[in-house]
Amino acid sequence: MASKPCVRARLAVTASIFALAAGAGQAFAQEATQVEDVIVTAQKREESIQQVPIAVSALSSEALNEMKIEGGSELVRAVPNVSFSKANFSMYNFSIRGVGTKAISASSDPAVAVSFNSTPLIRNRLFEQEYLDVQRVEVLRGPQGTLYGRNATGGVVNMIPNLPSHKFEGFIKGEAGNYDSRRMQGLVNVPLGEAFAVRLAGSMTKRDGFDYNSFNDTHVNDRDLWSTRLSLAFEPNDRFRSNLIWEHFEEDDQRSRTGKQLCTTDPGPTSIGGVAITSQVVRNRLSQGCLPGSLYSDAAYGVPNGGAFAHVFLASMNYGYTADRQAVYAVNPGVNPYAGLTQSRDLREIATSYDPIFRVKNDVYQFNMEFDLSDNLKLISQTAYAKDDYYSSQDYNRFVSNPIFNSSEGLYDVLGRPIVAPTTPTPGGYYNDPQLGRSNRMLSVDLSRSDNRQWTQELRLQSSYEGRFNFSLGANYIDFKSNDDYFVFNNLFSFLAEYYYNVVIGAPSNLGRQTQPCTPATTKECIYVDPTSLDNLAGDGHNYFRSKNQIHTRSWGVFGEAYFDLTPEWRLTAGLRYTDDRKVSTPYPSQLLLGADRGNPGQLSGGYVSRDYPALPDIDQQWDAVTGRLVVDWKPQLSFTQDTLVYASFSRGYKGGGANPPRVDINPAVIQYQPLAQTFDPEYVNAFEIGTKNTLAGGALRLNATAFYYDYKDYQVSQIVDRISLNENFDSRTWGLELETIWRPNRNFRMDANLGYLNTRIDDGEGSIDVMNRTQGNADWTVLRPWLQVPSNCVAPTRHVQTILQRNLPADTTVAALQALCGGSLRTGTFNPNFTSNLPFWRIYGFTYDPLTEAPNGGRGFNADLSGNELPNAPNWTANVGAQYTFFKDDWELTLRGDYYYQGSSYARVYNTTYDRLKAWDNVNVSVTLEKPADGLIFQAYVKNLFDKTPITDSFTNSDDTGLTANVFTLDPRLIAVSVSKRF
Template sequence: MASAGCTRARLAVTASAFVLSVAAAGPALAQELALEATAVGDIIVTAQKREQSIQDVPIAVSAFSAENLDALKIEGGSELMRAIPNVSFSKANFSMYNFSIRGIGTKAISASSDPAVAVSFNNTPLIRNRLFEQEYLDVNRVEVLRGPQGTLYGRNATGGVVNMIPMLPGPDFDAMLKAEAGNYGSMRGQMMVNIPLTETLWLRGAASTTKREGFDHNTFKDTRVNNRDMWSTRLSAAWEPVDRFRSNLIWEHFEEDDRRSRTGKQLCTTDPGPTKVGNYTITEPLFRNRLSQGCLPGSLYDDAAFGVPNGGSFAHIFSASFSFGNNAQRQAVPTIRLGTDPYAGLTQSRNLREIATSYDPLFRVKNDVVQLNMEFDVNDRLKLISQTAYADDNYYSTQDYNRFVSNPLFSSTDGLFDIFGKPIIGPSALPGGYYTDPQLGTSNRMVSADLSQSDNRQWSQELRLQSDFDGRFNFSLGANYLDFKSQDDYYVFNNVFTLLAEYFYNVVVGSPTNMGRQTQVCGPQTTKECIYVDPTPLSHLAGDGHNYFRSKNVIHTRSWAVFGEGYWDLTPDVRLTAGLRYTDDHKVSTPYPSQLLLGADRGNPGGSSGGYVSRGYPALPDIDQRWDAVTGRLVLDWKPVTRFTDDTLVYASFARGYKGGGANPPRVDINPAVIQYQPLAETFEPEYVNAFEIGTKNSLYDGSLRLNLTAFYYDYTDYQVSQIVDRISLNENFDARSMGLELETVFQPNRNFRLDANLGYLKTRIGDGESSIDVMNRTQGNPDWMVLRPWLQVPSNCIAPTRHVETILARGGNVSSTVIALQALCSGSQRTGSFSPDYPSLLKYWQTYGFEYNPLKDAPNGGRGFAADLGGNELPNAPNWTANLGAQYTFFLGGWDLTVRGDYYYQGSSYARVYNTEYDRLKSWDNANLSVTLERPEDGLVVQAYVKNLFDKTPITDAFTNSDDTGLTTNVFTLDPRLIAVSVSKTF
């Protein structure tokens, strides 16, 4: 902590000293610089939907031209954080990412949630996009607006906007070729050509490709994983038949097909389970497993975090061993020995770039964006703008769920006979102890994989009328409509799931003709409970099996808005901007409850599994939600004339932001007569923010110094944050506050030397009275309660009184009765270990143990656990400090320009979750990049060599906690390793 504090102090002092020394130098420095000052290149932006100098826009906005991006080696949206204060970025679970501005990002990962930071392609917001996965291609500029954009931009964005604006066709011929080679077998290429067909019709084409080997090492197979193979194309046409009409049509296509990992390494501080409960000493490993949550909430940076979960605590492992290990009638069924831990004795490498997996990842993406833009000058003072866009995004990613390999698990059937004395052959056999799963293949180990896929369609239309009067008043009025349809599917496969479905629920004991064991086809006429096993391979998955977990989410969003801004020049130096927006959001979510290991029995509704159906995923009634909101902004800006600046803008603003709510994914479709779950919110609320900001933008010393300062304060209502509960992404709402300071500066004292710097300070605070149940610490340290593992069909752990657990363990008896009693503490039924409404029967059962207990009534939050107090905690992914310092020097060598540049980035510590425990802490990290560029401007020839992540650091940039029933493991995310490359480009 002391080291981090010193680093922060040095950053603050360095930045302050730089600003004060330059400002204090005053006229003397100005006179010296005037001899050879070089003005910092201006950037024209459209942050207010009209072309303006970035220094004239009263908004905290950072903009980067293609030349800026190349100099900083920012090759995709994920790297923008290195050049913008108070910005962080990390990949996230499933198919998501989190681009956070001023502590506000997309921590809600439900399929129905909207991004807090809008990602736009040429001013069109795209709800689902690949702009943070693909590399920039033929870019005009990238604009990042910080703060809520409640008036002009697309749908409301409470955090800000990232807007990528491509190059458009022009009237002159232009072309470019670029080739690059680097380590990890990296090969990259780009091309562009601009062709004027006629005086009024121009075409432009651009394409890029990237191939490289994997960044990670799979120690199990001794292979490289996490490679890239992707390409992008963009075709555009511009038509300007008359002076008063302009139009362009853009089509961009992105495609990727490789073995890239969606998430990084998986960490776990192993939870072996307690050795004592009260005064009772546990000697039976099986009981310790039933009291283990799999992983403990230890620091992700300790050596212990590179352990593996207690696999014996998994409900599916326990159920398989408990069901098959002691049943004489099913002696021929493949067995897992009682008390088995598939990960016993295993450890992991401490290298975050090393994993162990027997299941290779697969990553496929196709994304298309088509945009038609038209401008018509109604007269010399009014312009009508139309923007129509269609986007189609398809995503498919499968990978090892755990990213470490288990021990051999299954017993061999070699030499065994069934109950009729027949040799075990055919589909029932496990030759050599190998089991064949229809999706995962044949293995003697526990194999688990997930699949995240989505299919998204978006259509949007926007119309704007803008004025350009000579007088004191101008305006921009508009309306837009968006229609978005999405289906998100998330699967988890495990060969033990299939084992349970196929040989426990679906077994039919009969005559020697079926060998005593035969999987029964699940259908309407089935006379016993059965669970359908999907026989299709993962590559052509039918998706109707109950031998895997599936979360199916179908969303249809329709949104329309009217908006406008007025600009009054109160005096020649003072302008008032006032904007309002009315938004109407309509979301329809179709819930498809998950059906893992649920079946149906015509003669016994609910059966022992608690399911209604044996096959397929019936939908529940639609969840229809609608919100409307009035948002806007009020800005007063002043351009004073000062002695010590060339140009100054001072502004103060208030903005009201809004982001729609949504529906939480559906849980298991369970029969309440068998299992009763604790109620969880079906929906989550919209979020709102009141944002106050003051800032100043300054140009000094004949434009050689640009100095921008901003201060802000946010008051947030119902910020949306997710965590996995009952196998779903449960979204919760928290009030919060955020405040901070930002400095951005560019200093170019002469044509040779340039210095870029930015510094961000951020302080966030969750509101008093906010609380949430931490799945990693359900007891909150209360020794009178302890965590228990529930029955197979109950996804989440629970807590129970320690004294009752001690009583049950001390009573002794056989393993079966003890385990059922422990499960009943968690769930309330002695028959199935489930939440049972039959309390009188339960009460009678507990009287045999000498106590009365109903978890639904007697335990905090019905047994889910004690709520953690969040008041005063920091928001997740909100580092207190971010800083970047870049310097470049150019040598002019008689027609050749040699530029040497270095960039350093620092991000302070933060937290991955709202609980702010040691487990949540993300340590501070830094990153350095170097480049050398040799250019001959006369010939358009550029040769460049660069090193990114110079010191090959592997920080943990974010973490995600997995579900209770898979041990509460943690997916971590990190940076790319050190990359070295050389490129050659030529323009024509």
């Protein structure tokens, strides 16, 4: 982390630049070159950015190229109080003023509305694909509850493409760089008579991988993507205009969704309450896998205690005996698959036997019409259809286990007879998983895939009268369908499904023989093993985890905004919107290692079915909301400015709620575990803002400032609980300041800078269970790991844990008893005497205990007090300073440019612990451009991330049953490239 004096020095430099710009403006007024005006559609009408009473940043295609902003993720370098990071499950978090998308379930919506040509897209690739033939990008900060409506509580990012024009033009660009980067862009615009025009643009990027996989000796996280856009324009007369746009994006490479996986290893306790723990099996099962240490410490580059995993514990089944009567286990009792392993300190180096796969296809179709009903009244229609298909698979852990399987060949039964079978589970110490293949190690791979479709229609009636009153009235409708799947495969899951339940428990005499097929007619309890490969997955097996989510969202709204010129200097803007949202979620409970038989479903595993994923009844949710804004702006005539706008506004924003994904479908007569909320609430924000926009020094200096305050209700934040993304709601308060300036004292020199300060605070009385610290330091309670089907850890009274440990019974019995304290376990039941079980051996310990009634939050743990904590991904400071100087020589222009970006420290989670801390980071980018404008010829060289820094931009904590590892996300490494382009 940067030291405080260093941070203060950086901020002082930034402030000095603002002061220098303001103070020196008049001195350069005589030779000043005016800062170019930018026309925006922030109010869905064309206006100068300096005349819009909204905090908005706009970047033209020229500005994007100068700053080398080539995709949505890089907008952080141009907009104050903005942060960005990739997130788990193919998501991203673009945050404005601390308001982003920390709710990542299938039914959650982004808090920053992302629009393509003013059409909102709930699922999109605008932060993954590279900008293509862009006219400008607008970033509106603050809730936009009237014109943009739902899901714009944080703001709006609107990418506006170039449309066909009535002149012939073309462009071609080629680029080469490090990582064997090759990029091409091109466009052609062709007028077809007086009424028609067509524009075709395309781009492609190929680049080698940023990350090194030391196990396979391969480079992964590469790029292989391309985009095309075809636009048609039809203007038969002066009163009617229309255009049709089709944009296609496709990617097929080895991009990683997440970065390295970090862990401060938890070896497990050596004693509890003074009772020594001598068994490695028991010690492992009292470990939570990873401890909540800093992600920046050397210890963070450890691995989880794999011996803590329930699937490792259960795999220590007895195969038989050697000739000298030594027991042979599938996996040795007490083994830790990751024992002795550490990770490289290089965040760009992983070790995995499975290289990632990343495939995306995205299409957006948009049809726009404008009809002038009169000289001052316009009717606008926007119709859009979007389709997005996504497939991404990668190693779940990004590190490789030790060999763990023992050979099942040449063994004897308890009577000393050879075990003869047509097949054995692990011949030669290798298990052949139907999805992951043959290995002697523990393998774990995930798969995220989705199929999304959206249809949108908007109608607007806009006036442009010369008088003192104008308006905009409209209505829109969105129909969005999403089918999302997330899988986690582990060869121990398949092994247990085949040989533990189907053989050992179902029919003990079948050990080492062919398993009985698992069918609906099977007489014993069984768990279906899907035989299909990852590339052609049937998806109906119970030998892997599957979160299946189907969401159908329908939303309609009516809105209006009126503009009153009270005097030549004063204007009143009043907007109102009514939104009606309906979401229907079809819950498909996960079925990992759950099975059934015809006579007594789930008597052993707790399941109801052996195969497939039956749906529960739909969850039908509906909300309506009234939002809008009220703005007063003033345009005073001041002696020291050429143009000044001062405004004050109140706005209200809304974002819909949703349903939490369904958990495991466990039969409560067999296994009990803690209840969780089925749904989460919508978000609402009341925002107050004052701002000023100024043009000074004869147009050479632009200086804008904003101050804001948010009263936020029910901000949505997710964490993994019971293998699902559990969404919780928190109230908060936020205030902040923003400064933006552009200074161009002459035609040679230009400087632009922005500064953002943000102060966020979660309200008093808010709390949440921190899965990394469930006891909150209370020594009277101990964290325990549950039975395999129960996904999350629990807390239990330390005195009961001591009682169990003091009996010093065999490790298997001790572990089973400890697991039962979490609510129930196979055959052992629960310590609740009213709960019926096959083997209620809790009586041998001499106490009764019901975690659902006697433990905090049903045994889930103690709430952490969040009062006064900062919101996640809300850095206190962001700053950017960029400067360029152009040398003019004959017909040539040589421009040197440098940009410095700084983002202060923040937190990845609401708990604000050391584990959550994200250090401040900075970034430098430089470019050199040689241009001959008369010929449309440009040569450019640039370096991004000049000092090759690798900051952690965010992290995500995985589930309890996989050890609470942390997926971290970072920036691209240093990129160097040269390009040549020709416009004609």
